[in-house]
Amino acid sequence: MTETTDITIRHPDDWHLHLRDGDMLKAVLPFTARRFARAIVMPNLDPPVTTAAAAEAYRDRITAALPADASFTPLMTCYLTDDADAGDIVDGFATGIFTAVKLFPAGATTNSAYGVTDMGKVLGVLERMASAGMPLLVHGEATDPGVDVFDREAVFIDRTLAPLLDRLPGLKVVFEHITTSDAVDFVLSRGDNLAATVTVHHLTINRNALFEAGINPHMYCLPVAKREPHRLALRKAVTSGSVKFFLGTDSAPHALTAKEAACGCAGIFSAPAALEHYAQVFDEENALDHFEAFASLNGPKFYGLAPNEGQITLTKTAGTVPDNVAVKGGGAVKPFLAGQPLEWAVVD
Ligand code: NCD
Ligand code: ZN
Numbered sequence: 001m002t003e004t005t006d007i008t009i010r011h012p013d014d015w016h017l018h019l020r021d022g023d024m025l026k027a028v029l030p031f032t033a034r035r036f037a038r039a040i041v042m043p044n045l046d047p048p049v050t051t052a053a054a055a056e057a058y059r060d061r062i063t064a065a066l067p068a069d070a071s072f073t074p075l076m077t078c079y080l081t082d083d084a085d086a087g088d089i090v091d092g093f094a095t096g097i098f099t100a101v102k103l104f105p106a107g108a109t110t111n112s113a114y115g116v117t118d119m120g121k122v123l124g125v126l127e128r129m130a131s132a133g134m135p136l137l138v139h140g141e142a143t144d145p146g147v148d149v150f151d152r153e154a155v156f157i158d159r160t161l162a163p164l165l166d167r168l169p170g171l172k173v174v175f176e177h178i179t180t181s182d183a184v185d186f187v188l189s190r191g192d193n194l195a196a197t198v199t200v201h202h203l204t205i206n207r208n209a210l211f212e213a214g215i216n217p218h219m220y221c222l223p224v225a226k227r228e229p230h231r232l233a234l235r236k237a238v239t240s241g242s243v244k245f246f247l248g249t250d251s252a253p254h255a256l257t258a259k260e261a262a263c264g265c266a267g268i269f270s271a272p273a274a275l276e277h278y279a280q281v282f283d284e285e286n287a288l289d290h291f292e293a294f295a296s297l298n299g300p301k302f303y304g305l306a307p308n309e310g311q312i313t314l315t316k317t318a319g320t321v322p323d324n325v326a327v328k329g330g331g332a333v334k335p336f337l338a339g340q341p342l343e344w345a346v347v348d
Contacts, residue, residue: 003316004283004288004316005315005316006313006314006315006316007279007288007291007292007313007314007315008311008312008313008314009291009292009295009296009311009312009314010292010296010297010307010308010309010310010311010312011036011037011296011308011309011310011311011312012035012036012037012247012275012295012296012308012312013036013037013038013039013247013295013296013299013300013308014032014035014036014038014039014040014247014248014249014251014274015039015040015174015197015246015247015248015299015303016040016042016137016176016177016197016199016248016249016250017032017039017040017041017042017248017249017250017251017271018041018042018044018250018251018252018253018267019032019039019041019042019062019074020045020253021045021058021061023327023328023329023331024253024255024327024333025061025062025065026065026328027253027325027326027327027328027333028251028253028269028271028325028333029062029065029066029067029072030066030067030070031251031271031272031325032072032251032271033066033067033070033071033072034067034070034348035271035274035275035312035346036072036275037071037072037073037308037310038072038073038074038075038305038308039072039074039075040075040077040099040100040137040248041058041059041062041074041075041076041077042077042102043055043058043076043077043078043079043102044079044102044104044109044110044111044112045058045111046111047114048079048081048111048114049076049077049078049079050078050079050081050084050114051078051085051088051092052078052088052089052091052092052095052097052098055076055077055078055092055097055098056076056097058076059074059076059097062074075099075100076097076098076099077098077099077100077101077102077137078092078098078100078101078102079102079104079114079115080101080102080103080104080115080116080122080125080136081114081115081116082116082117082118082121082122083121084101084122084125086124086125086128086129089101089125089128089129089134090128090129090132090134093129093132093134094132098134099135099303100134100135100136100137100174100303101125101129101134101135101136101137102136102137102138102139103115103116103122103136103137103138103139104116104139105139105141105142105143105156105160106143107143108139108141108143108152108222109139109141109222109266110222110252110254110265110266110267112139119160119164123167123168126164126168126171127168129171130168130170130171130172131170133172133304134172135172135173135174135302135303136171136172136173136174137173137174137176138161138173138174138175138176139176139177139222140153140156140157140160140161140175140176140178140183140223141153141156141222141223142155142156142159142160149224150207150224150226150227152223153178153179153180153182153183153223154180154182154183157182157183157186161173161175161186162186165190165193165194169191169193170193171193172193172302173193173194173195174194174195174196174197174248174302175187175194175195175196175197176196176197176248176250177197177198177199177202177223177248177250178196178197178198178202178234179202179223179224179225179226179230179234180226180230180233181229181230181233181234183196184196184233184234184236184237187237187244187245188237188242188244192244194244195243195244195245195246195298195302196237196244196245196246197245197246197247197248197250197299198234198237198238198245198246198247198248199221199248199249199250199268199270200249200270200274200277200278200281200336201219201221201225201250201268201270201336202225202226202231202234203231203234203235203238203278203281204231204277204281204337205219205225205231206225206226206227206228206230206231207224207225207226207227208228209225210224210225217259217260217261217264218259218268218334218336218338219268220259220264220266220267220268221250221252221266221267221268222266222267224266235281235285236285238281238282238290238294239281239282239285239287239290239294240290241287241290241293243293243297243298243301243302244298245294245298246294246295246298246299246302247278247294247295247299248299249270249271249274250267250268250270251268251269251270251271251274252266252267252268252269253267253269253271253325253333254267254269254333255327255331255332255333256324256331256332256333256334257331259334268336269325269333269334269335269336270335270336271335272321272322272325272335272336273319273321273322273335273336273337273342274336275295275312275314275346276314276319276342276343276344276345276346277336277337277342277344278291278294278295279291279314279343279344280342280343280344282294283316283343283344296308312346312347313346313347314344314345314346314347315344315345315346315347316343316344317344317345318341318342318343318345319341319342319344319345320339320340320341320342321335321336321337321338321339321340321341321342322335322338322339323335323338323339324338
């Protein structure tokens with residue numbers, strides 16, 4: 001068999017992305033806009049994006065920060081709170097401002113303090129969303145401090161996600177950035193209304209990476225990377241050809257000083273080489289024939305959107321992940337696997 005050295009796919013989308021705001025937004029946005037046609041933009045700013053008006057204003061700031069030659073569409077989300085306004089949310093969906101709603105259980109991750117404290121409080125909103133066909137995007141981790149950090153996803157499935165889907169079988173749900181074989185099995189066990197995004201870092205590293213030659217804050221994200229068998233289950237799921245899994249980087253930039261600190265922030269900034277790293281995973285699994293579905297087709301299908309018209313070509317050519325990305329004002333962000341070799345490149 002001859003080795004594949006080129007692959008051309010429909011222009012991909014990123015179905016889970018943190019863009020931040022201000023100077024950080026300006027620094028990180030070009031990396032996503034040069035590779036992806038659309039992205040689901042997470043609303044966990046501080047304060048979070050909880051209204052259609054705030055989402056519209058944020059969308060305008062993103063569009064204004066785009067490089068002149070970029071063709072990129074941000075798809076906005078609403079941060080769900082205990083006192084969310086169901087009318088504003090479904091109206092925002094009907095008018096195209098919102099694409100989805102994001103559930104951060106309170107205390108689960110970065111800027112989740114405003115998140116949902118009790119699912120009972122948002123059932124009314126979720127019922128309206130189910131009727132409207134509006135997707136719920138879930139950060140699936142139990143927040144009970146008694147639960148071991150490595151078990152939080154599995155416990156969330158049992159305590160929160162399974163009961164929610166049983167109660168509202170018509171609700172479309174994306175289980176975001178799944179990290180365990182438990183999540184893979186759960187997604188496969190349910191109907192078409194449940195899908196999942198998988199990040200490139202969870203396909204690439206296991207939890208050992210956090211402790212290799214000393215503690216490594218740049219490998220720390222939430223949900224935290226798990227044991228090797230979980231990584232292998234994720235690789236099998238995304239390369240299987242199942243329509244239930246699609247690309248979502250969860251690229252989550254934090255200033256270098258906020259990562260390399262006594263209490264380092266959770267989040268891995270993968271945008272600078274995410275597509276190249278995903279291609280490498282599919283290549284290593286001999287599954288490049290399933291790469292287009294994962295990167296460019298399954299996501300739009302789930303969201304009821306058309307796939308992008310354009311195409312992008314990747315080629316097996318050596319490169320290097322940038323060391324640092326400068327942020328105006330003197331700061332910097334460190335990409336995932338900064339300075340490390342790349343096996344695939346995008347033909348620009
Ligand atoms: C995200 C962030 O920094 O906003 N961090 C992360 O580790 N993934 C929040 C999130 O998606 O959990
Ligand atoms: Zn995220």
